[in-house]
Amino acid sequence: MRPSRTTLRVATSTVSAAVLATTVLAGAPATAEAATPESAPTAAVSGASPSVRFVDIKGDGGITLKANVFTPAGADGTRRYPVIVLPTSWSMPQIEYMAQAKKLAEAGYVVVGYNSRGFWQSGGEIETAGPKDVADASKVIDWALAHTPADPQKVGMGGVSYGAGICLLASAFDKRIKAVAALSGWADLIDSIYSGRTQHLQAVGFLNGTGELTGRPSPELRTILKNFLTSDLATEKDMIEWGRKRSPSTYLDKINANGAAIMLGNAWGDSVFPPNQYAHFYEKLKGPKRLEFRPGDHATAEGLGLFGLPNDTWTNTQRWFDHYVKGTDNGIDRESPVLLKSRSTGAYEGYKSWQDVASTQRKIELGDTRQIHTNWDSGANGGLIFLSSMLDQFLRLPPMASIPLLPRSLAAVWQSERYETGQRIRGTTRLHTTMTSTAESGTAVAYLYDVGPLGIGKLVTHAPYTFHDKTPHQPFGVDLDLFSTAYDVPAGHRLVVVVDTVDPLYSEYNPSGARLTFSSPASDPSYMSVPVRD
Known part of the structure; x- marks a missing residue:
């Protein structure tokens, strides 16, 4: 591909x-x-x-x-x-x-x-x-x-x-x-x-x-x-x-x-x-x-x-x-x-x-099964090299997405509870999930967003993941480290996990018509582990 x-x-x-x-x-x-x-x-x-x-x-x-x-x-x-x-x-x-x-x-x-x-x-x-x-x-x-x-x-x-x-x-x-x-x-x-x-x-x-x-x-x-x-x-x-x-x-x-x-x-x-x-x-x-x-x-x-x-x-x-x-x-x-x-x-x-750097881990449970179609950008992405992170550096404007408008057929979405106090994210966020693909190769990109009352998500961190030589329709485990960061989530906001299959920053290996399914078996629950400083 x-x-x-x-x-x-x-x-x-x-x-x-x-x-x-x-x-x-x-x-x-x-x-x-x-x-x-x-x-x-x-x-x-x-x-x-x-x-x-x-x-x-x-x-x-x-x-x-x-x-x-x-x-x-x-x-x-x-x-x-x-x-x-x-x-x-x-x-x-x-x-x-x-x-x-x-x-x-x-x-x-x-x-x-x-x-x-x-x-x-x-x-x-x-x-x-x-x-x-x-x-x-x-x-x-x-x-x-x-x-x-x-x-x-x-x-x-x-x-x-x-x-x-x-x-x-x-x-x-x-x-x-x-x-x-x-x-x-x-x-x-x-x-x-x-x-x-x-x-x-x-x-x-x-x-x-x-x-x-x-x-x-x-x-x-x-x-x-x-x-x-x-x-x-x-x-x-x-x-x-x-x-x-x-x-x-x-x-x-x-x-x-x-x-x-x-x-x-x-x-x-x-x-x-x-x-x-x-x-x-x-x-x-x-x-x-x-x-x-x-x-x-x-x-x-x-x-x-x-x-x-x-x-x-x-x-x-x-x-x-x-x-x-x-x-x-x-x-x-x-x-x-x-x-x-x-x-x-x-x-x-x-x-x-x-x-x-982190004093504890907060887990966002990724329960219920989500299935998405590949080869289409859902609207969640990591931005463009240089431009996006420079806007974050000088204006504190990271890449953003409207979480309610993300098409659920293209993006798997989970959210945390609304935090009563601010969350100081420090270090490396980790994704653990079970994935099933209809093809032997594919790409997924995981994102973590800070989402306010209006549903606008500010990108906290993300990372891509590609697999090859998998048996179609057979589940396999995924452990992915997202890029380390130091970001403060305001009180009253949520953290939202999004996974889709296309990001302009990266190549992708999803065959036409392929689908990805994310599940959370009782014996091996899926979660996003977020490092925080209390």
Whole structure:
């Protein structure tokens, strides 16, 4: 089966919008690059304090990595400075971190930002955080130690998105790295873009489109993406193995053995790398660690900081480096290591672990049998990548649906009682149900809505689920983790569970005319388990 035509059209239009957003994000510091052409790779920018120069660094295999180097004002070679290495995000030029690099240099760091291989003017092909990208990171550290006043005992790495993934992977293979700040990245690549065994179509369409526009994808990457976007199940094992090699979680033992201090930051609504996989990874880290979740979508929680504007994520990133790279006793190691920002109130909450975020579970019983037809969008959906979660971040307007108007032939609907007091949802909601299909393959998408007196539902969380090779008309159990969140349900509202079969964010495998049935056997009742903080 292949993604629906509607989904493909939405994915294509979303890629165009995302490319525009990426261009705008990169545009602010573009004048700095124009003022200092890369044709003069070692020329310093006059009058700048700290100093900055553009350089060429030899990466793995001898390719050229375009980079910029910030050096603290007054550096004269008589002393060493801690060094931070910043690999760029997917499709972003080497000037991405200019504003933050300058701030770090003003705080006493040598900072090297470099364009990841295969993008823009750096050489090579896009390897998607493969072994060559990891080797490049070590080559950049080598260069910094040889050509700047960098202290070999005080090395840190940081990055956003693609850069975050490279940093985490590098920390498994380079013992010199003392601290990492991985913002809006991934720990498990397959769990990010293929969770619930479902292709995250808009997200991968965005990565594919921007990669083709700004870089040179390797033949391997082109093959993987082609098979992924056309839902070629015959190549599923190859794709999973490809992703496993590029997942920091695969090298968890090495990361723990090397002992780098790891700070992870992400957004609740990240539609490229959802937060669950970061939370799972965080719990397994053994060294110094910190986890921060905020409202927004992919890279939007730290995005304004790339313009040099005040930003909590980047402030804590510098504090993390100050303590674990520079050695400053600033107290960040004594703070609650899990920091969450509520989507509803904007207030920060600190916890001693991810497991402590929720104090109890509230179950919504999914009694009675529901049968729905497939291949039609009921009106419940997760929105569009970037746009929907940014509206939630800045205006507190998540995707909405009129619950009374959802056609029950297309959507299974259950509701809780009306809550007399507010419900502070914190953590990962889980669906447990029994499903029966008239076909051997299919897709369902589960949603949890906050519904007020007028019946308008605000999306709290959701997740897709796909199955294959099931015996038609034979029931089977389903356990699905929805995407983690922090959301406050007002007193007097209900929680409503909706399950349908089509969402523009995802591919779907429902054959024409198929039906799904959801039941709740007495021996194995169905429910939605909602984590709440009393």
